[in-house]
Amino acid sequence: MGEVAEPERPAVPLLEARGLVKHYGSVQALDGASFSAYPGEVVALIGDNGAGKSTLVKTLSGVIRPDRGQILVSGTPVSLSSPLDARAHGIETVYQDLALAPDLDAAANLHLGREIYRWWPPLRVLNKAEMRRRAVAAFADLGVELKDVTAPVATLSGGQRQSVAVARAVSYASQIIFMDEPTAALGVLQRERVLDNIRRVRDRGITVVLISHNMPEVLAVADRVEVLRMGRRVARFVAADTTIEQLVGAMTGALTTEEESA
């Protein structure tokens, strides 16, 4: 099987990785990995355990630096040396563990690190009412129902917590959101809710990179799929023309559509 044709997409990827290499001691996590995400799409990044997905995501979100290789945002090479660098380029990550403070409420979590204030220093205080108001608006925008934005996040269900994390990422991200196994810990209904979240985010014009093990889920929500194996990209698919068998084949090595780039 040759390269799958991918019609109607802009020539320049929004985010592109070229030949990323990352060693951890003798372990080669990334071995010349490439990746691309185009504006306004949901692209799934899949691969078996140890294929390098997490390392690739961490590299692209500024958590770790690659030993070699290039990262380009809209065709321009960039250096992402911290998550704040990535944020400056409009890149956000919703981590598997959601990275919320469980004792703080949804409004506080949504604004953590960029609180809204009343008055001025030295008497500057948190404007809790305004943060609450904006939180309600942000959740409404996402179509998420949250009964009480003042309840500690720890008291919310897994799906609701995920919604808080997504709303938080959306409010930061202007370009692209990574979602690392967003449905891993959720039940069926909550899983649907997360997939809805992903679609809503894309409909706002933000690119979503979905990292997942769940093949039906990937094909249900993604526009394209990129497959990693042993630290490099081995296949790219248009989701609508792809079967689960093809994805599994690419993940396990039975199928390779990419040139083994040097």
Add this chain to the structure above:
Amino acid sequence: MTRLAPDVPARAMARSPRVVRRALSAGETWVFAALIILMAIFTGLAPGKFLTLNNLSLNAQTAAPFLLMAVGETFVILTAGIDLSVGFVLVLCGVVAGEYYLSNGGTNASVGTIWIGAILGLLTGAAFGGLQGFAVAKLKIPPLIATLMGLGVAEGLSYLITGGSDLRAVPNTLVSSIGTGYLAGVQWVIIISFLVTLVFGLILAYTRFGRYTYAIGSSPEATLRAGINVDWHLIKVYALSGLMAGVAGIVNLGYFGTTTISAHPLDNLTVITAVVIGGASLFGGRGSMLGTFIGVFIPVLLLSGLNIVGVNQYWQYILTGLVLGAAVYLDQIRRRLRERA
């Protein structure tokens, strides 16, 4: 809540269950209830002796240094840390100020000298706390060990500076003002400790500093990923605890007119117990200054009550220890229930 029905009684009725529910779910309510029960027991056991204005005022004075230290300790515990050094830093700060007074006029020192000595004491506390915070945040030494180490250092320094005997050359003006003086009929000690608690209670509840304190205790990882400088905030929180111990040290110096070097080995037990009874979780992220404020009076009134009833006062330490254990156990249960929910 509807805006269509402006009649007050209906609104009040619609509101009250929520207020009641909030009050019942707030940890402070239960601590307050415990405090009232404790006071009721001692009032019953010693009618006309325990519940008198005189005795309550005396207890508020006894509580003052504990309250001040508990204010700092609340911030530390909210970050999921602990500060064991508080009573010892109190002594060190008193010693530093006392030493300055000794060589600058002694009991006749001027008001200016008193201020300089007090500020030196406070700076000592803040710097000492900050160093402990550095050990916790940057050197990744667990708070228990970092402040245990600090406890030893503060104790040793106090003895080295004084040569082992208490400094008694405390300025008369300090003793007659902070120590025994009144403002509008209320002892300075009480005013200072209540005011400091109020100010830092507001800071905890309404400012970014307070919000980040809760956030770090709740999830340092999430706080870090939100772009917040967690290490620096931790250093500031431990410095605050040291500063509060310093304030307590100056108050203590004025109140007793001596550095009381060997009188504070179990202050940390009392202070930590007060904060934990007040509803703060040792796992961080949960607690309030109001809870701490109420919590401080439980060990203090316990001691006073036992004294009045005629029980050997050393029972107080045993009871305080047991109360601490019970409070932490209750917190564990609460956490488990919440996680199951």
